[in-house]
Each structure stands twice: as structure tokens, then as C-alpha cells.
Amino acid sequence: MPVTVEVPTEKWAGKVIEVKLGATKEEGGSRAGTVTVGGETTLPFLTFEGGIPNQPVVAAEVWDVEPADWSPVLLEAWGNAVKDPVVWAQQAAALGAKLIALKLRSTDPDGQNASPAEAAATVKRVLAAVDLPLLVYGPGQAEKDNDVLVAVAEASAGERLALGLCEQSNYRTIVAACLGNGHVAIGRAPIDVNMQKQLNILMSDMGLPLDRILMDPTTGGLGYGIEYTYSVMERLRFGALQGDRMTQLPLINTVGEEAWRQKEAKAAEGVPEAWGDLAKRGLSWEMLTATSMLEAGSDIVVLRHPNSIGIINGVIAKLMGR
Amino acid sequence: MGLSGLEIYKQLPKTNCKECGMPTCLAFAMKLAAKQAELSACPYVSDAAKQALDAASAPPIRLVTVGVGDQKLEVGNETVMFRHDKTFYHAPGIFARVKDNQADAAAAAKTIADYKVERVGLQMAAAGVAVENASGDAATFAAAVQDVAQACDGALILLSKDPAAMAAALPAVADRKPLIYAADAENWQAMVELAKKHSCPLAVREAGSLSALASLAEQVTKAGVADIVLDPGARSAAANLAAFTQLRRLALRKNLRLVGYPLIGFPGEAAASAEEETAFAGQQVMKYGGFIVLDHFDPASIYALLTLRLNIYTDPQKPIQVKPEIYAFGEVDQNSPVLVTTNFSITYFSVAGEVEASGVPTYLIVSDAEGLSVLTAWAAGKFDAEKIAKTVKACGIADKVSHRYIVLPGYVSTLSGEVEEELPGWKALVGPREAVDISPYLRRTWPTIVGKR
Ligand code: SF4
Numbered sequence: 001m002p003v004t005v006e007v008p009t010e011k012w013a014g015k016v017i018e019v020k021l022g023a024t025k026e027e028g029g030s031r032a033g034t035v036t037v038g039g040e041t042t043l044p045f046l047t048f049e050g051g052i053p054n055q056p057v058v059a060a061e062v063w064d065v066e067p068a069d070w071s072p073v074l075l076e077a078w079g080n081a082v083k084d085p086v087v088w089a090q091q092a093a094a095l096g097a098k099l100i101a102l103k104l105r106s107t108d109p110d111g112q113n114a115s116p117a118e119a120a121a122t123v124k125r126v127l128a129a130v131d132l133p134l135l136v137y138g139p140g141q142a143e144k145d146n147d148v149l150v151a152v153a154e155a156s157a158g159e160r161l162a163l164g165l166c167e168q169s170n171y172r173t174i175v176a177a178c179l180g181n182g183h184v185a186i187g188r189a190p191i192d193v194n195m196q197k198q199l200n201i202l203m204s205d206m207g208l209p210l211d212r213i214l215m216d217p218t219t220g221g222l223g224y225g226i227e228y229t230y231s232v233m234e235r236l237r238f239g240a241l242q243g244d245r246m247t248q249l250p251l252i253n254t255v256g257e258e259a260w261r262q263k264e265a266k267a268a269e270g271v272p273e274a275w276g277d278l279a280k281r282g283l284s285w286e287m288l289t290a291t292s293m294l295e296a297g298s299d300i301v302v303l304r305h306p307n308s309i310g311i312i313n314g315v316i317a318k319l320m321g322r
Numbered sequence: 323m324g325l326s327g328l329e330i331y332k333q334l335p336k337t338n339c340k341e342c343g344m345p346t347c348l349a350f351a352m353k354l355a356a357k358q359a360e361l362s363a364c365p366y367v368s369d370a371a372k373q374a375l376d377a378a379s380a381p382p383i384r385l386v387t388v389g390v391g392d393q394k395l396e397v398g399n400e401t402v403m404f405r406h407d408k409t410f411y412h413a414p415g416i417f418a419r420v421k422d423n424q425a426d427a428a429a430a431a432k433t434i435a436d437y438k439v440e441r442v443g444l445q446m447a448a449a450g451v452a453v454e455n456a457s458g459d460a461a462t463f464a465a466a467v468q469d470v471a472q473a474c475d476g477a478l479i480l481l482s483k484d485p486a487a488m489a490a491a492l493p494a495v496a497d498r499k500p501l502i503y504a505a506d507a508e509n510w511q512a513m514v515e516l517a518k519k520h521s522c523p524l525a526v527r528e529a530g531s532l533s534a535l536a537s538l539a540e541q542v543t544k545a546g547v548a549d550i551v552l553d554p555g556a557r558s559a560a561a562n563l564a565a566f567t568q569l570r571r572l573a574l575r576k577n578l579r580l581v582g583y584p585l586i587g588f589p590g591e592a593a594a595s596a597e598e599e600t601a602f603a604g605q606q607v608m609k610y611g612g613f614i615v616l617d618h619f620d621p622a623s624i625y626a627l628l629t630l631r632l633n634i635y636t637d638p639q640k641p642i643q644v645k646p647e648i649y650a651f652g653e654v655d656q657n658s659p660v661l662v663t664t665n666f667s668i669t670y671f672s673v674a675g676e677v678e679a680s681g682v683p684t685y686l687i688v689s690d691a692e693g694l695s696v697l698t699a700w701a702a703g704k705f706d707a708e709k710i711a712k713t714v715k716a717c718g719i720a721d722k723v724s725h726r727y728i729v730l731p732g733y734v735s736t737l738s739g740e741v742e743e744e745l746p747g748w749k750a751l752v753g754p755r756e757a758v759d760i761s762p763y764l765r766r767t768w769p770t771i772v773g774k775r
Binding site: 002003004005007008045046047048190191192195218220222223224225226227228230231234235238261262263264266267270272273274275276277278280281283284285287288290291292295296307311312314315318319320321 | 404405406437438439440441531532533534535536537540558559560561563564567568571572575576578580581592594595597598600601602604605608609620621622623624625626627629630632633634636638666668672675676679695697698701702756757758
């Protein structure tokens, strides 16, 4: 007797909020096109029972100074591009990145300590050189982040940049700068569903609409706590589909940063033979970190290796059934 | 899933005779549901009811064993869709494929089966080798399978749709309990006979639909094979994810026994490159793969894949922790540096690894942070000055070193003032943020600090 199996499907009441990045000329910016993320009404890549109107996208991480402490694998792969953020961003765009994640590390008070005005000028130069939407990060030190991001927000008003990072201890200035200049804010919480929701509440209470917030759940690298991020993201996305408003924002993961700072992606010598070739190992580390985050609901994966951009674009397309 | 008390009650005699020691059949049913009683305590339960209840108490996804002895791989017995709902229990076996007409099949198999790598004190390895009957010839297949089996002691999967080739290969390796892949709509009767004759688990492949797959699995079960592995035949990453998800749901949520078996996937068959294969294999590690057969075997990607598997199959309720106490590396003396970190296993092992690599004799104080990493613990208030001070005082480091410097992780530099307040006489130094920078710190920065004393 042939058995008839009914394919079990799940219908969700909730939907991830769509967040648009970048603005065209008509919209008050200068981008050739915009990138919208979010909008899912199903779990990651389960298109047989719900919609994924906007597939996840790859952002390429670009610094405004040569990253001295990066893995030799990355520095070799990018070559001279890392000496100039404009060239670097252009190459990343040519490789298929949909977004540029520009880190203004030149402003690090313990480093070059470049001024907010200089950093804002760098952002303008990159905006002029590539027509993709930009994510812009400060140096990662609260006070300087605020000074730098305010200057950037004002100088590039209307471009609908995504500015980060907002954290529970430091979000007001950045959120205000986004509010006043038409940008999107990135909020990071430390791998915790409730703290992420709390941060979303704080940010939106200042008047920033939810369709201008991205959630960064803090990414654990492969082998360094990735499973915590993975499960927190699955729970956040679950909440979103069940209709919990404060979990319905798109997710962004700093995959490259976390994957490539680990010993596994840096060390060529003094490691077991079973670790294999360093260049391949580093790439595997970034790719699997990216795949895991995508599988858990990521909408934007920020990558470092030039080859990862194309590979993960291909993986996303195939997971989308294209 | 187990049955509810009411579902069990329906199967009982409902006479309330009390012989089971309970006042009513319903009370007994509740005890059974809570697994606090045995069905045999009721002398009046019918055989039919016994069978129904036994079947219902079997795990929704059967535990299937491939291989024997040390190389035994057990897959199945999963109970949840998401690891945060409880945990995933039996990690998928990673296999690599060799072909029977490949000149170096035995050598390739040995490389695969011998691969071992250690992480956080755990041995990780590939499960074994899948030998494919690519030649289409039975004798070639049998010879290659025998060569491979002799060259390596890993678990085996035999890939052939030809029952004659399978029959030729099996006798020499049946005692290794290989997985026979696969029974399909055409050959299933012959494959079932082989599986029964040699007592080996059997994969069932049917790409038409889940209904067709379930029907075929039912026929195979009825013909007498209990240890089954399913291949829904989907090869593209999207279709595979859909099929694996649906089969897991049918088994767990619909309690559909016909598909309550581990799943096998071949991520390389839909991949455009070795890199894509690794990504799709990663997807199957996360989403319900039981046996994952690779076409590329490169230590650099296998190591990453095995690490992902380790992470995903870690019990979320039990983060791996190390004991909060003082650890000594090398020939420590009263001048040795003193570092502090948290008791999250990964944090500990990465710090310990770097300290060891530096060659500088060092004390490492592990502070109880409920098994969280430095940044997470700090953010959650589990790694603060008070906790650090408490550990420092309790571990007796003050008697072991003559200096009074304690090196904090760079990420919690803001704690140095408070730590000094909590530990009068001690100076809190800010160490590197990343474990990778510990070695240069110990070798270059530390001597300049103690030198200045
Ligand atoms: S022994 Fe059986 S029939 Fe008698 S009360 Fe217990 S469950 Fe009911």
C-alpha cells in the first residue's frame, strides 16, 4: 500500500521588518541602487512554506588604514588594495559585494587618532568611488565612535548609511545622529535575546523607526562560541515569526572579523599538521562561520577574504534555490 | 515522543482492579507516562495494546549503527528540531568517497580514516570511507572494497545500485557492518535480502517524493530490515534543506515511524567547488544530516567542518567549563607572570594554548564566570572585580609569587581600577585582548614590566 505523506508546513503570523540601505539621487542620496534586507515570513531558506523577498547579502569589510594585524592570508589576497579604502572598496564591489562595511580605524585614539572631519571626508571619498550602500563603523571606542559617527552622519546626510555600533552603554548619540540625518543604526548586544530586545526598545524609544535598525547579536567565531550566536539568532528569528515586534529586525553578523582573528585563520607554523594549509583553513573558517550565521537567520554577513565574497554569494543563491 | 497518560489509558483494560498497585487504570497510565512504572505491572493488558505501547515508546528517530568496535558510528535518536529546545545527541558521521576504479583508492582511504585532530581536549575524526562502484563492474567493486577495508579500520559505506556488485563486495566486509547504499524502487528486494543475510544497515533512496520514499521504506521494513537510513534524493542545497527539514518534522512532530530514520547527504553533488561543498556539508551538520559523504578530503576544510560539528552538538544546557583554580604552565617560580581569564572552556584552551606556545613559565588563574567567555561574562556581570579578587585570594597565588602584578584580559581593561581596590597591594596590568597576542606579550612586554620594578 503506497503511503501518502502530507508535507508538513508551518505558517507564521509574524514577518521580519524590511530595512532599506542606501538612497538614490531621487531619495536624497547618491547610490545607483538601494539594498533592502529582511521581510522574511519563514525560517532561513525554507521557501516552501513562506516568503524570503530579499535574499541575504554579502558586505565586504574595508578599513581606512592598512590593517597591520590582519592574517597574512588576507593581506596577501588583497595586495595593495588595503592601502587605499577607495581602491579596496572598488575591488570588493567588482567581486560582487552588495554592501561596503567601512571601518574608520584611522580614528582609533590608540592609533593614528585621525579627526572626525578626516574620517567624514574618507566616507565621502568612498561614496564617490562606489555606488553601493555603505555601513560605517567607528573605531570601537565609545567616545570617539560618537564624535566620528556624528561627523560622518552629518557630512553624508541623506545617504541612508548604516552606522555602528550602538550598545546599551552607548547608543544615544549615534541614534540621534541617524535620526537627524536619515541613516540606519546598528545595535549590538552580547549574545542575548533579552538584551537585544532591550536595546531595540531603547533605540526605538528615541524615535528611530524599527525599519531603521539592524540587530548585531555579536558573532562568535567558529570554534569560539559560534553555537551561542547560532542559537540566540534562531530564537530571535523564531520570536520575529511568532510576532514579537522587538525581535523582528534584520540580523547582521561580523563574520570576517570573528573568523579571521582566530589562531586557526592566522597561524601557519607551530600548529598540528592536521590543521592543513593555512590559506585554505582560514577561508574554510570564514565560509563556515558565514554559512552557520546564514542558516541561523543572518541578513547581512560582513566578510573579509576577497574569495569569500563570490563563494558566499554562490552559497546564498543556491540556498535560495536559484 | 512518549505517549501522554490519556493515550496510554485508552490501551488499558479500564477495570480499575488495582493489581498494579495503583488505585485506577488512569493513575497507572499517568505513572507510565512519567516513566515511573513498568507496563508489566498490569497482568491484564492485551498483547495488541502491549505492542502498540512498545512501538510508541520507541524513539521517533531510530538509532542506527554503522561499523563495529572503536569505529562504531551511532546516528539517530534525535528529539528536537532546534538545538536550543534541548540538544542534538548523535553527531553526523563525516565520510569521504573513493571510487573503485581509482588507482590509489586504498591509500586515499587510509588518509581519510587516519585523520585525527584534537580540539579542547577532544579527539575529532572522520567516520570513515564510502566506496563507490564507479566502474559498474562487480569484481572491481569487490576487490576495491576489500583493499579499502584492509587499508583502513574506519566505518564503511558501500555505494552501488547493482545488487550483484553489492553481493560480491559484502562477504569480505560484512563483519565490519557497513552501510549498504542503496535500495531503490528497482532493486529493493535484492538489497533487502543482502541486508538481512549480512545483518547490515540499509540506505533507502527515492527521489520522487516523500510519499514515495515513505512507501519504499515501509516495504523495506515489512520485508524485515529494521536499520534504515533515508536518502530523499534531493541534491541541490535548497531542496536538500527542505527535504531534511520535512523528514525530521514528520518523524518528530507527526510521529511518522516510516521516516523515523537518520538521513544521508552528498553535499558535493550540488557544489560548484570544494569550497561550496564544505559550506553545504556545514549546512547538513546544522540541519539534520546523519551521514555526510564528501567528495573532497582536505584537512584544512575537514578541521573546520569537524569544529562546526563539535560546536553544534555541544549541549546548550551544559557549556563546557574548566575548574576555577590556578593552573601552572612550565617551570614556574616566584617571578612568573600571573594571568587571569574565565572558565569558559574555549577561552581557557585558547589562552592555555598560547601560554604554552610562548614557552614562558606562567600562572593562569581561572575565575568562575559561569562558563562564559571574557566579553560575554563581563557584559553579563559574571566576570567583575569582585569575582576576580575572590579567585585571586582563594587560589593562594600570593604565596607562590613574590611580585604583585596580575594581568587582566585586554577586553576588561576598565576593571583594572576596581581590581586594585579589591586587592590592596596588587597592581592590575592590562594584557592583550586576543589570545593570539599572549605569546608576544609574555616574551616581550612582561620582562620590561618586571624589569622596571
Ligand atoms: S492492573 Fe491493569 S487493569 Fe488493574 S488497575 Fe492496574 S492498569 Fe488497570
